[in-house]
Amino acid sequence: MSFKAISNYQIIHEFKNSKIGLFGIAILLFLICISIYAILTIPLDSYRQWNNPNYWINYPKAAMPAWINIFSSLKQPEHLMMDKPIISQQVEEGTITVKNTYKFLFNYDFFPSDFMLNYAVQYGVIPPIVSIQLTRPDGNTFELVSKSLPSAEGNMSSFYDTIYSTQDDIKHNLRSYLHKFSYDVDDSRPEQMLFSSQSGPRVLKGQYMLTQSFTFFNGEDHVLNSQLIVGGKVYGLLGTDELRRDLSIGLLWGTPIALLIGLSVSILSILIGSVYGVMAAYKGKRIEQGMMMIVQFFVSIPTIPILIIFSVSIGQSIFLIIGFLIIFSSVGQALVSRSMGLQIKNFQYVEASKLLGERDTKIVFRHILPQLVPYLFANIALSVPGAILGEAGLSFFGLGDPTIPTWGQIFHDAQTFSATARGLWWWILPPGVMIGITGLAFVLIGYTLESLVNPQKKGN
Amino acid sequence: MSFLRFFIARLLTVLVVLSAVILMTISLLGTSMDDILKTSIKQDVVLAVTQDTKLSSNFKNLQDRQHYIDNQIEGTIHAEGLDEPWYSPRSMGTKFLKTMTLDLGRARFLTSDSGSQQVSNIILEKLPKTILLFSTSTIIITFIGLYLGAFSANRIGSLVDRFTSAAAIFSSSAPVFVVGVFMILVFAYFYQVLPARATPLTPPTDPYYILDLLYHMILPLATIILTGFGGWAYITRSLVINILNEDFIAVKRSQGIAEKKIIYSHALKNAAPPVIITVALSLSASLSGALIFETIFNWPGMGLLYFNAINLRDTPVILGQTYVLVLIFLITNFIVDMIYGLIDPRVKLV
Numbered sequence: 074m075s076f077k078a079i080s081n082y083q084i085i086h087e088f089k090n091s092k093i094g095l096f097g098i099a100i101l102l103f104l105i106c107i108s109i110y111a112i113l114t115i116p117l118d119s120y121r122q123w124n125n126p127n128y129w130i131n132y133p134k135a136a137m138p139a140w141i142n143i144f145s146s147l148k149q150p151e152h153l154m155m156d157k158p159i160i161s162q163q164v165e166e167g168t169i170t171v172k173n174t175y176k177f178l179f180n181y182d183f184f185p186s187d188f189m190l191n192y193a194v195q196y197g198v199i200p201p202i203v204s205i206q207l208t209r210p211d212g213n214t215f216e217l218v219s220k221s222l223p224s225a226e227g228n229m230s231s232f233y234d235t236i237y238s239t240q241d242d243i244k245h246n247l248r249s250y251l252h253k254f255s256y257d258v259d260d261s262r263p264e265q266m267l268f269s270s271q272s273g274p275r276v277l278k279g280q281y282m283l284t285q286s287f288t289f290f291n292g293e294d295h296v297l298n299s300q301l302i303v304g305g306k307v308y309g310l311l312g313t314d315e316l317r318r319d320l321s322i323g324l325l326w327g328t329p330i331a332l333l334i335g336l337s338v339s340i341l342s343i344l345i346g347s348v349y350g351v352m353a354a355y356k357g358k359r360i361e362q363g364m365m366m367i368v369q370f371f372v373s374i375p376t377i378p379i380l381i382i383f384s385v386s387i388g389q390s391i392f393l394i395i396g397f398l399i400i401f402s403s404v405g406q407a408l409v410s411r412s413m414g415l416q417i418k419n420f421q422y423v424e425a426s427k428l429l430g431e432r433d434t435k436i437v438f439r440h441i442l443p444q445l446v447p448y449l450f451a452n453i454a455l456s457v458p459g460a461i462l463g464e465a466g467l468s469f470f471g472l473g474d475p476t477i478p479t480w481g482q483i484f485h486d487a488q489t490f491s492a493t494a495r496g497l498w499w500w501i502l503p504p505g506v507m508i509g510i511t512g513l514a515f516v517l518i519g520y521t522l523e524s525l526v527n528p529q530k531k532g533n
Numbered sequence: 534m535s536f537l538r539f540f541i542a543r544l545l546t547v548l549v550v551l552s553a554v555i556l557m558t559i560s561l562l563g564t565s566m567d568d569i570l571k572t573s574i575k576q577d578v579v580l581a582v583t584q585d586t587k588l589s590s591n592f593k594n595l596q597d598r599q600h601y602i603d604n605q606i607e608g609t610i611h612a613e614g615l616d617e618p619w620y621s622p623r624s625m626g627t628k629f630l631k632t633m634t635l636d637l638g639r640a641r642f643l644t645s646d647s648g649s650q651q652v653s654n655i656i657l658e659k660l661p662k663t664i665l666l667f668s669t670s671t672i673i674i675t676f677i678g679l680y681l682g683a684f685s686a687n688r689i690g691s692l693v694d695r696f697t698s699a700a701a702i703f704s705s706s707a708p709v710f711v712v713g714v715f716m717i718l719v720f721a722y723f724y725q726v727l728p729a730r731a732t733p734l735t736p737p738t739d740p741y742y743i744l745d746l747l748y749h750m751i752l753p754l755a756t757i758i759l760t761g762f763g764g765w766a767y768i769t770r771s772l773v774i775n776i777l778n779e780d781f782i783a784v785k786r787s788q789g790i791a792e793k794k795i796i797y798s799h800a801l802k803n804a805a806p807p808v809i810i811t812v813a814l815s816l817s818a819s820l821s822g823a824l825i826f827e828t829i830f831n832w833p834g835m836g837l838l839y840f841n842a843i844n845l846r847d848t849p850v851i852l853g854q855t856y857v858l859v860l861i862f863l864i865t866n867f868i869v870d871m872i873y874g875l876i877d878p879r880v881k882l883v
Contacts, residue, residue: 093702096797373550375862379841380853385851386561462708462822469710469825470843488828489844493714494729496722505711510692512706520702 084447087525097517100510123318123478131300132317133186136308138499150181152305152313156287156298169289175301177287180278184265186304190236190285193297199260199290200224205236206286207267210279215250215267217243231297238264264304312499315490320483324503327480331511332460334395334479338460339453342399346406347449351441352408356413356434365411371404377466384472391474398463402456409452410445417473447526454519458512465508480504536874543870547863552629554859558852559628564619566628569849571615573638637853639718643838652853660857661836666750667823670757677762679808682769683801686777687792693869697770700763710825713756717829720752728754729830733780752828757823768811772804806876820862 078423122128133152142148158173173192173365194201198265219425220242222232236243243263251260256273258266270277285298311321353364380397387393415424418441426436467473468481471487487493539772582588582602592598610616614623631637637652645655685694721729728749736742776782777800785795827836835854842850 300733369546370550370553373863373866374554375545375858377820377824378858380552380854381843382558382561385843385846386563386565387556387846458706465708466822466825469828470840472843488840493717493722493829496718498718498722501714502718505708505714509707509711512700514700514710516706 082406084522086282090523091496091521091524093517097514097521100514101518104328104332104511104514106331107325108332111325111328115322115325119319119322120478123258123323124475126316129313129317129319131191131302132313132319133304133306133308134313134317135315135497135500136306138312139309141307142277148184149307150183150185150303150305152308153177153303154300155302156300158299158301160296162312163414167290168295169292171287171289171296173285173287173296173299174431175283175285176280177283177301177303178280179268179276179303181305182276183306184276185269186302186306187238187264188435189238190283190299190301191234192236192285192299193231193233194222194287194294195229195231195297196222196225196289196294197229197291198225201290201294202288204286204288206284208282208284209267210277210465211271211279213250213271216246217263217267218246229293244414247330311503314483314486314497314500315492316486318438320500320503321479323483324480324507327478327483327504328509328511330391330477330479331464331507334391334398334464335457335461335511335515338395338398338402338463339456342403342460343406343449343453343456343498345399347410347445348437349403349444350410351405351414351417351437351445354411355418355437355441360410368404368407371401372408376401376463380463380467381470381472384467389472389474392466394467394474398460401463402459406452406456406471409448413445413448414441417444447522451519451522454515454522457519461508461511484508539874540871543867547867551860551863552686555632555856556625556630558855559625560620561630562848562852565848566613567619567624567853569852570613570628570631570638573849574609574613574615575606576604576639578609581605585747592820624710632852635853635856637849640842640850641847643842643847643850646833647810656835656853656857659834659838662832663827664834666753666827666832666834667757669750670761671756673754673758674761674765677758678765679769679801679805680797681762682766682808683773683796683804685766686770686800687772687796692717694770697763697766700764701767704760704763704767707760708825709757709760710829711716711821712760713753713826713829716752716756716759735879753826753832757826765808769804769808771809776803788812795813806873820858 086097087216097321119128123314133453136152137149139151142151155175155177158175161172161174163170163176190205192203194203200222202219202221205217206214207217208214218236218240222234225232247260247263247266250266251258254266254269254271258269258274260266267275267403268281283301285299287294289295307368309319309321311319313319313322324359349364349368353361356364380394380401383397384394423440426440464473464479465481465484468479469485471485473485481504484501487497487504490497490500492498492501579602582598582605582702589598592601613627614621615627617624619625630799635653635656639650640652640655643655644650645658646660647654649655681693681697685691685697686692717729720727729752734745739745773796777796782795782800785799786792824836824839826832827834828840831837835858838850839854841847842854
């Protein structure tokens with residue numbers, strides 16, 4: 074490799090004149106924006122809970138992204154999760170009535186898959202009465218549930234309950250409204266009957282209002298929380314997976330993680346590799362041979378099988394993975410920088426500083442390494458995709474860090490549930506596309522930097 | 534340095550690296566490696582006693598039989614040094630030899646298609662499938678890459694040349710498995726023209742098996758070629774450009790030899806060896822992609838086996854596979870080195 078010096082000005086100039094370089098920087102900026110957005114807006118908690126199935130219990134299963142409704146004339150129902158009802162309180166002699174009202178628009182062409190109501194109350198000796206009514210856009214009000222909660226075990230105990238649309242008492246109560254429908258409506262499926270038009274088997278669109286009222290007989294009784302979920306077939310920006318996880322959280326949070334893995338591995342491995350290689354070149358003789366033998370050893374073993382054995386036997390931590398990747402990707406740089414070091418070593422100013430009696434480390438760090446900097450930038454950019462792919466590969470085989478979900482792990486889960494064969498494209502394409510465009514950004518930047526240091530490689 | 538000395542030096546390197554990798558692996562696995570071998574010894578002894586009817590009839594009762602089995606197991610474990618701590622020389626020696634000969638006993642959960650539980654049988658059954666897919670695709674990629682590279686080297690700045698550069702960027706940034714998923718979704722799910730599962734359904738004895746296999750290989754092959762040829766073409770292009778500037782090409786031109794012949798016959802002939810070597814040496818990078826790729830396409834090779842073995846934590850299989858892959862990788866690199874040494878004598882000096 075021939076050698077020449079390059080200034081910062083030349084780097085800026087090269088990028089200004091290179092379309093692919095600018096495109097690469099644009100993608101990188103986009104990824105950085107996503108990372109900042111993810112860190113600022115998505116609570117770390119929901120990301121930490123990625124592998125905890127209980128956290129996602131209220132989410133829909135394998136729901137498509139919500140924006141697909143834009144492209145189809147028939148609208149799929151969106152999954153609605155409401156936990157901020159309008160609360161009103163009424164005190165009569167001896168009783169307190171608390172009403173939680175949920176208003177929601179249902180303008181879709183298909184019935185919801187189900188609905189459920191989670192709530193928690195705290196009460197004393199006399200159990201409260203719970204009743205649920207649904208007011209439809211056509212003005213009809215259906216009474217769904219009316220029941221007394223079980224008597225309290227102690228004073229002021231908390232009671233958690235979920236009312237499902239498939240419950241028998243709902244079906245039973247709905248039977249008394251069958252006459253309101255002009256056709257034979259299916260009363261065994263409350264989620265369909267409640268959202269059906271009176272004149273025919275189609276969805277009644279408009280604003281629905283679900284009221285849950287609690288009648289308390291003690292002064293201190295109160296509702297702790299309440300949540301209504303209307304199950305739909307589409308959800309959020311990127312849909313959900315088979316395990317009900319919101320894919321947008323994993324995917325958006327995956328961006329800063331991938332950039333962290335890619336950049337830390339590439340920067341550290343290039344720095345370590347080049348210091349190692351230049352040191353070897355400068356020292357020469359036996360030391361050089363010994364150092365290069367170690368490099369040859371690492372170059373001649375395949376990375377992925379060895380990383381798999383490491384992960385299986387040592388453990389699955391993101392820091393271990395980063396460490397392994399640094400070792401394996403620094404050896405290539407060590408080979409390259411050694412050959413460059415051999416050239417610079419014989420430059421006159423290096424000889425001069427040697428004669429002046431400067432220390433070896435000072436000569437290497439002050440006089441030889443700075444000459445390599447432009448090359449290092451190119452190599453750093455070009456080795457980022459390899460690092461991200463290395464982690465994605467390990468994660469794909471199920472050896473990723475379980476506490477930190479990455480794109481590779483989402484890909485792994487999608488493969489485990491055979492998402493491709495089932496056509497769950499929103500699960501398997503986004504992580505793949507993200508890995509691809511992140512790689513593309515750094516390859517484009519790397520090519521631009523490389524064409525600066527190696528003009529004979531320049532395309533068109 | 535003579536070729537023989539070069540050969541021996543490289544062979545020694547291969548052996549040293551292989552031994553070092555095995556030693557490192559068995560040290561990393563520590564006691565769990567001992568457990569694997571002990572379990573396999575137990576199973577072997579029990580099987581041997583059960584199958585030996587003459588021996589079985591000699592036992593008076595079940596306790597007697599159990600006692601005999603326990604003795605046998607203990608004896609074998611002691612003989613192989615596995616009762617000593619995992620780092621003792623005898624235990625390490627046994628494990629080293631067993632790994633070398635792929636004698637890793639039985640898999641915990643996985644079986645081969647023929648029903649065998651032996652790790653070696655499972656791996657040796659999957660290996661040819663991997664080799665079939667990747668040798669076929671490599672040969673096709675070589676031809677496309679060499680000719681496209683030579684073609685665009687002759688027409689720098691043309692449409693084909695720009696296409697080659699774009700394909701090179703695509704090759705180095707688009708992971709093969711992502712493209713694979715995309716291809717499956719498009720061609721097997723949305724437009725159902727090609728099968729998503731790469732395993733043919735006809736039995737291997739059927740005369741149409743080869744045709745069915747080829748039909749099932751279309752999608753995976755197309756994916757590998759699509760993501761692979763760009764890199765090759767780009768390397769060929771820059772090498773051919775360099776060669777076209779050399780004096781002997783100018784001489785050929787002055788002799789009035791047709792430009793086509795100069796490029797495809799003379800320049801390409803000189804560029805081919807370094808291209809093949811460069812790409813062969815980058816096998817390590819493509820190996821991980823290849824393993825993932827197989828899983829995506831359900832291709833019953835080493836990659837899919839890795840995926841299943843890791844999901845089931847079937848350590849004997851993982852260990853055996855790692856050994857086999859390292860071995861194949863070292864042998865490939867060794868052969869490439871040898872060929873390079875024969876073609877280009879300068880290498881031997883390094």
